[in-house]
Amino acid sequence: MRRMRPLGEVPTRRERIVRAALVAGVIVLALLLLLATCGGPAAKTGSGREGKATTTTGTKATVPSASSAPRLPQLPVPATYDTARGWDIIDGSPGYAVAEDTGLVAYLDRTDDDRYLIRTVDPATGKPGWSGEPRRTLFPPDRFPRLLPVTTGDNREYFVTWSYGRINRGPGQPSDAIVSLDIYSATDGSARRVELPWADAPKVTTWGPGVLISDGKATSTVVDPVSGDVVSVPPGALGYPKGCTECRKLTQVRGTTDKGLLVSGAKEFWVRGGWYSRKVAPKDTDAASGVPASMAGGYILATWQKKKGAKDARTHEVWALHDAATGKAVLQVGCRKPAITPADEPQLVVSPKGDHLVAGRLAFDLAGKRAYCFEEEDGTRPLTLATVADDGTAYGARSARNAADALAGGGSAPVTVDLTTATPETLALNVRLPGAEIAGVGLFRWTDGRDRSHLTGYPHRDDWS
Template sequence: MKKLLAGTLAAMTVLAVAGCGSPDDDAERSGTPGAVPKGSSPQKPVVPRAGQQQVPPAFDGAKGWAVMQSERLDRPTVAPHSKLVLFLKTHADGKALGVEARDAATGAVRWSSAPWKPSPRPAEFRAEDAELVVTSKDGKDYVVLAATVQEGKDAINRGKPTAHLAVYSADSSGTGVAPLHQVTVPGTDSGAIPHDTDGTVAVETRDGMTVVDAAGGTTRSSRGKSTPEFMLRVRSVTYPTLDVADVWTGRQQVPTGAVSQDGMDKGVAYGVRGGYLVARWPSKNQDYTVSGLAMNYVWAVHDERTGKPAFSVKCDGLTDALPAGGEADTLLSDNGRYLVNGDVAFDLQAKKGYCFGETESRAGVKFKGVDNSGTAYGAVTTSGSAGPVALDLATGKPTELDGNVPLPTRVTGDVALYEATPVNEKDPGAKPATHAILSVYPRR
């Protein structure tokens, strides 16, 4: 499961190297990143500026901030309600971890945690395997730092895998912030899977999963790996597609305009975000291309608690949730209103769906993100070629971007984030400070 999660993260950052430019380019465009101008207070270090870049027109490529590789910060994670970008910090000796929270607009440090040791014995955990996730409830964000500890590991014994989690409030302040709660989940080496709206994270165990409530620090166990909750929380992450009938066995959850064959639901679920499951269903007017590809699907968002369709949209032509890499990315805007998945999009508030798959008269679009205003960013795909585009979901009006404009790794609130691969992943501090691993640009 960890490899799959890591693969998903890698797929999200594939466009980012072009977005951040080379270390030399950054130094030429913005001066020496990280340098403190004369007269600046040493107590308030200046945030390194991001290199000037071509970005989508809604953002300002001349104004931005950056995180340098030498800062030993990685795994950027967004707290949507707090307008923070959070980082997992690896302390220099590799024996302790931490969290650093930056203002999304300016890059200023809002707060940082005290060094956290998942185990007093460094041999029992690996810092590079730690995770940082965010879960939210009632407009409040919680930050969860998770690491697998092989308890009892030594030169001979492999140890018993146990998940250790430290939970922080995203609205903390100051330095040396202590966890609200520390939780251990024995019998697992799986990662933490956050929920968008119920303030929990789930950890897969041998028997099922354990759900951790971030606000209270309490846990509950859900036994069985064929329960709806397990499949939605775990299988939707580890296996990008599953049948709706497997989640809600024996129930008819067929949306209007879709078909059900032989009493079995044929909907395929692609992802779960914002309290909804996204599924694709064969349409009553199902047809095929000359090459045998199925067309004309009904796409629906189902209530994750009951499985009932909340609303659906009939899409003519070719629509597919899977990008070229083969894994589905179900992406939610920070305000929880807009959701995109492959070449379909949904306005969860207005209860409308939008289709941007390929037809005889129109190219397809594969989405990479969506902002709070309903502008989605993606790549136009026709005959194997791809180009970037910004698209207003409500009007369907596209804005073609220059081919040199890289799509953001993520659009969050009022900023666009571009991630870049570290020059030396094994030792983040080994290369010059001028290499930016993240560049963040504000809206104009």
């Protein structure tokens, strides 16, 4: 029988040791129970399917504590960007889209093998914005839908995802080939779906204020991103200009404008129901020779042949920037004709606020009313410019095949050009170039050693001083 200790009796040394051990055991057990109720180690930020936009510490961002934030990748980039600050998104889609006025970057994220959703991020802080609902893609499971931005004539911004494939209507029913579009308001993510039958692989573009679906030739359909209205225009209703015999050859619907469809032939181009290129030809060019290359920011880039008899008509051509609303040639510059015609026309890229545009070896400064063709006098060592910022800084590479090649590290060397001085500067060979810029933040797409895609945002150094 256990002896009861009288009050005031001092415990023995052995009893004190046993009592201390019991107390320690109780404390350890309590700590184990506390850890169990907290759910174990914290989930990693910046990986997996949720919470992928992560931010490092910075004076202009709402961020996790320094001890919990993942390390920001340190890429070799132009010196204007601060690699100590920014954000990184892992395992998103290869493509992304930018809504400048709304101030968001959109990308796609997988939820399972055949579902994806659209996510947005605030480029200035790296904080996640709105996200869409999971959607199925008609493309094979290993392919993301395509993601495009579109801005209407009254400056409302949208993100558009599209895919193409066949759907089964039911047992015994033939499958139908369709184009499936999801159109999201960049402001709040409100969405509408548009599906339309399409026999062959489509070409979907957002050059202009509408979503254009075409066969790459004369058959086209336009979707209004605001209302979702669908308007199909047959080849016979393209409004061919009178007297233009070349307009009915190699006819192609190229984009949309506020006035109507932009259409081209083997030579010459026009806006259906609007203006005609022969009447807006740049100075000293053959009025019947214009061919559009690309369109962005309310402008059309076109190439023209010089008038017969000009001393350099055999070796040089004129590139002009046209106002899409009126057709008027705003700026023009002469370039040497390439020895071999490239497979792809130069794609027009516009700075966030629209004051500067680049396209391959071409650059246009609207505020300074200057146009440039960056190549040697004999046409060799041309630049391929792929990105331009609001301050007129352009990025590209020498002798790259196209803008995508320049951004992927192709060409003989990366370059930067200040369009106010028009002097190219060669960068170190390992420098990565921004694919776009928004809110003073450069966007860099790359793949790490584990074959994971990254979209990394670095701010300008001055913006984070």
